[in-house]
Amino acid sequence: GAGVSQSPSNKVTEKGKDVELRCDPISGHTALYWYRQRLGQGLEFLIYFQGNSAPDKSGLPSDRFSAERTGESVSTLTIQRTQQEDSAVYLCASTFRSGGDTTSWEQYFGPGTRLTVT
Amino acid sequence: GQQVMQIPQYQHVQEGEDFTTYCNSSTTLSNIQWYKQRPGGHPVFLIQLVKSGEVKKQKRLTFQFGEAKKNSSLHITATQTTDVGTYFCALQVLFNKFYFGSGTKLNVKP
Numbered sequence: 001g002a003g004v005s006q007s008p009s010n011k012v013t014e015k016g017k018d019v020e021l022r023c024d025p026i027s028g029h030t031a032l033y034w035y036r037q038r039l040g041q042g043l044e045f046l047i048y049f050q051g052n053s054a055p056d057k058s059g060l061p062s063d064r065f066s067a068e069r070t071g072e073s074v075s076t077l078t079i080q081r082t083q084q085e086d087s088a089v090y091l092c093a094s095t096f097r098s099g100g101d102t103t104s105w106e107q108y109f110g111p112g113t114r115l116t117v118t
Numbered sequence: 119g120q121q122v123m124q125i126p127q128y129q130h131v132q133e134g135e136d137f138t139t140y141c142n143s144s145t146t147l148s149n150i151q152w153y154k155q156r157p158g159g160h161p162v163f164l165i166q167l168v169k170s171g172e173v174k175k176q177k178r179l180t181f182q183f184g185e186a187k188k189n190s191s192l193h194i195t196a197t198q199t200t201d202v203g204t205y206f207c208a209l210q211v212l213f214n215k216f217y218f219g220s221g222t223k224l225n226v227k228p
Contacts, residue, residue, distance in 0.1 A: 033216070042124075042206060043161070043218040056215060091160060105210065106151075109160040 004094050004110035012116045013082055021077045021113045025094030033107065034067055034077050035091045043091065049075060082117045089114050121145075122209055124219030132227050137194040139222035141207030150190045151208040152181060155221070161206060164192075197226045 005024040013019050025032050034046040045059040049069040060066070064082075069075035079086055093107040121144035131137050141150065149168045153161040165174055167183035167190060174181045180193045194201055204221040211217060 035218075042220040043208075043216075045215055045217065048215060058215070093161075106163045106166065107153075107161075107208075107216070108163070111160050 004092055004108050006090075006092050006110035006113050008113055009111060010114045010116075012118060015084060015117055016081055018078065018080045019082055019115065021079075021090050021115070023075045023077070023092030023094075023110060025073070025075070025092070026096075026108055028072075029094035029096045029108070030072055031095045031105065032069055032075050033093045033095070034075070035093065036061075036088045037091055037112070038088045046077070046090075079115075082115075084117045087115055087117045122207065122217050122219045124207055124222055126222055127220065128223045128225070130225045130227065131197050133199060134196050137197050137201070137224055138191055139205050139207075139224075140189065140191050141209075141219050142189045143209055145188070147187050147209055149210050150183060151210065151216070152190075152192050153206045153208060153218075154203050155206065156203040159203075194224075197224070199226050199228050202226050 004026055007022045011019055030051050032049045035043040036046055037043050047060055047067045048056040051072060064080045067075060067077045077090060089112040091109055091112045093109045095105045095107045123142045125140050129137055149166055151166045152164040154164055155161045165181050167181055170187050171185045172183040178195045182191045190207055192205055202224060204223045206221045207219040209217045
């Protein structure tokens with residue numbers, strides 16, 4: 001595809017329900033990140049996947065949050081027993097390591113999933 | 119842990135005025151990235167700075183990396199309404215984690 005896609009674009013759920021958010025990265029991008037952005041705030045790192053290496057889960061706020069990625073393809077972020085404080089936009093970004101004189105990990109973001117927990 | 123301070127939080131300017139946002143770190147950085155997020159949109163990569171004292175320009179945007187590699191700035195000359203949005207700096211820790219600043223929200227009055 002032309003860019004990173006995420007689904008659903010909006011999700012309204014009741015407190016206590018589980019939700020699953022999906023991210024389709026740019027083909028060929030080896031690394032994938034999930035971030036959380038609360039209204040008017042910056043981006044909060046959640047989890048990082050790089051190829052077949054063990055993911056960096058250090059940003060997950062609680063054990064209700066989990067994420068999976070199969071190889072270098074789709075990733076899913078699951079939030080169990082949602083709470084109102086989980087309401088935010090969840091952004092996915094994929095990246096590749098571009099070489100040359102300066103190695104760069106430019107992140108390409110998807111449009112995000114706006115999660116509202118009522 | 120990694121500390122990132124970005125100032126100011128908000129900036130309102132008249133079209134044609136200049137704008138600067140600053141990003142300060144508590145530790146020496148390997149590199150720093152800047153992103154722009156339009157209202158209702160997602161962050162878009164602008165640039166990466168790597169070298170001490172580096173200055174890069176993109177049309178009316180000038181990016182600087184401090185000599186000590188602990189701070190960076192983004193300066194926009196003669197702002198336009200198309201510059202409206204939130205500008206974030208992002209610090210890369212190793213190769214697998216980014217810490218984003220809280221962002222500077224720019225509003226440009228026509």
